[in-house]
Amino acid sequence: xxxxxxxxxxxxxxKTIDIALTDGTLLPVSVIxxxxxxxxxxxxxxxxxxxxxxxxxxVGKYAFYLPHLRGFxxxxxxxxxxxxxxxxxxxxxxxxxEQICLARNISSLPVAAISMGAxxxxxxxxxxxxxxxxxxxxxxxxxxxxxxxNWQGGLFGARQQEVFDIFHDVINRTLxxxxxxxxxxxxxxxxxxxxxxxxxxxxxxxxxxxxxAFIQVMTYKxxxxxxxxxxxxxxxxxxxxxAYLTLPYDFRGAIEHVTIPVVNLIGGRSKLYDAKWQQQxxxxxxxxxxxxxPRSGHAVPMDEPIGFYKVLKGFLQD
Numbered sequence: 462x463x464x465x466x467x468x469x470x471x472x473x474x475x476k477t478i479d480i481a482l483t484d485g486t487l488l489p490v491s492v493i494x495x496x497x498x499x500x501x502x503x504x505x506x507x508x509x510x511x512x513x514x515x516x517x518x519x520v521g522k523y524a525f526y527l528p529h530l531r532g533f534x535x536x537x538x539x540x541x542x543x544x545x546x547x548x549x550x551x552x553x554x555x556x557x558x559e560q561i562c563l564a565r566n567i568s569s570l571p572v573a574a575i576s577m578g579a580x581x582x583x584x585x586x587x588x589x590x591x592x593x594x595x596x597x598x599x600x601x602x603x604x605x606x607x608x609x610x611n612w613q614g615g616l617f618g619a620r621q622q623e624v625f626d627i628f629h630d631v632i633n634r635t636l637x638x639x640x641x642x643x644x645x646x647x648x649x650x651x652x653x654x655x656x657x658x659x660x661x662x663x664x665x666x667x668x669x670x671x672x673x674a675f676i677q678v679m680t681y682k683x684x685x686x687x688x689x690x691x692x693x694x695x696x697x698x699x700x701x702x703x704a705y706l707t708l709p710y711d712f713r714g715a716i717e718h719v720t721i722p723v724v725n726l727i728g729g730r731s732k733l734y735d736a737k738w739q740q741q742x743x744x745x746x747x748x749x750x751x752x753x754x755p756r757s758g759h760a761v762p763m764d765e766p767i768g769f770y771k772v773l774k775g776f777l778q779d
Contacts, residue, residue, distance in 0.1 A: 472520045475510070477535060480528075480560050482553050484542060489535040490557060491527040494520030498561055498570045499777060501527050502554065502578025504760075506698060508534035515762060515770050523777060524565075528557050530578070532697035545708055546701050547577075551584035558593045573598035573773060576733075576759065577701075580606070583712035586719050596722040598776045600769075601759050603734045604742060606710040614738025616705070617665070624665070625706055631658045632703050635695075644692035652687055655695065656680070668730040668758030675763070716745045723748060724776050728764065729755035 472495050479487035491510055501516070503509045509527035516525045529536035530550050543549040562570060572594050574582045579602030591597070608615040617624045631654060638647055647655075660680045667673055682690055725743045727736050736753060743751040752772050757764040 473517065475513070480557050482556050486531075486539055486553075488531070488539070488553060488557065489529045491529070491535065492524065493517075493527075494522075494524045496522045496524055497777075498524045498526060498565050498567065500554075500558065500561070500570060500572045501525060502572065502574035502581060503527070503530065503533065504576035504578055505701060506533065506694075507575075510534065512762075515766070515773060518770070519774060519777065526557070526561055528554065530581070532694055532701070537694050537697070541697070541700065544700075544704055546704050547580055547584050547708075547710060548588070550581040551588055554581060554585055555589050555593075562593060569593050569595040571596050571598070571777060573600065573776065574602070575600035575761070576602055580604075580710065580712075583715060584710075587712050587715035591719050591721045594721055596724075596776070596779065597719070598724045598726060598773065599742075600726045601728045601731050601734055601739070601761055603739060604712040604716060606705060609711075612711075612713070612738075614735055614741065616733055618732070618735040618738075620732075627658060627661070628702055628706055631655055632699055632706070635699055639696075644695045645689060649684075649688060652690065656682065656687065656690075656692075659698075665732045666758055666760040667764050668728070668732075668756060669764045672758070672760065672763045713745070716742070717747060720747045722779065723750075724772070724779075725749055725751040726761060726769075726772050727751055727753045728757035728759050728761050729753045730757060731759040733759040 475491055475493045477489050477491050480490055482488055501512050509529045512527055531539045531541050541549055562568060569592065572582060579599050582597065583604045603614050605612050605614065606616050608621050615621055634651055634654065641647060644652065660676065663676045663680060664673055667676065723746050725739065727739045729736050740751060743749045754761060754765045754768045757768065762769045
């Protein structure tokens, strides 16, 4: 009886392992659960542990590996060494996948990824193929960021230039302070502008009224709080944003080679990636089915937490 209880409690113990990357960096990976290993990749600005509410009911059947990508979460103090952060993340995740497969004595494992994490997976498939991934859950992410003559499904859709101009402006304003280590030491007006732009991005990521209200409450800081705000990852986020705006991220050429089963989870009211263009991605994939959550924006777990949990559970049971 006691041993069964201890085994049950062990399933809910979150631990962190370090995986050595090719440059010697130790990447923290949160691990919870027992059973079949699964990797979940987080979004831009997200801490990998934010997946916990959705995976706790499943930890008796699966061991969830939650890598913290350089600059975020438990890896916030790990710097990028390449401007092309998406491909550097893809290289890092290749090592993580290899090490987990080796440690667990398996040839492949399922991967679920959302937003930026899913963009990393498109880059991974381009560079490493899909032999180490048994199936893939793509959560509201297009393989191409920039709109083009033959592709209008990029980031922010028809509003891309308008929003990109806002991002270019905040990057240009922060460039003179590239050597300023503490966000608290920036001019107050710049801190207010930068946090307002970030709030805009967060609000564009959701559709439900409750999600918007939550973001407004959680992100707004009055003047005294903003004056002392210690925003440790602001440099990193600006660098990632600059790469998104500058580099021609387009992984459509890799899609036909992703022959593993794919579930394409789409936010029906996503303002970041138009649902109709995401549905075209489903058609481009050789072995894919799609799930559309009609009331969800881009941030599917926030807008439709129950729907997201059901899709994740179903994906793992396939």
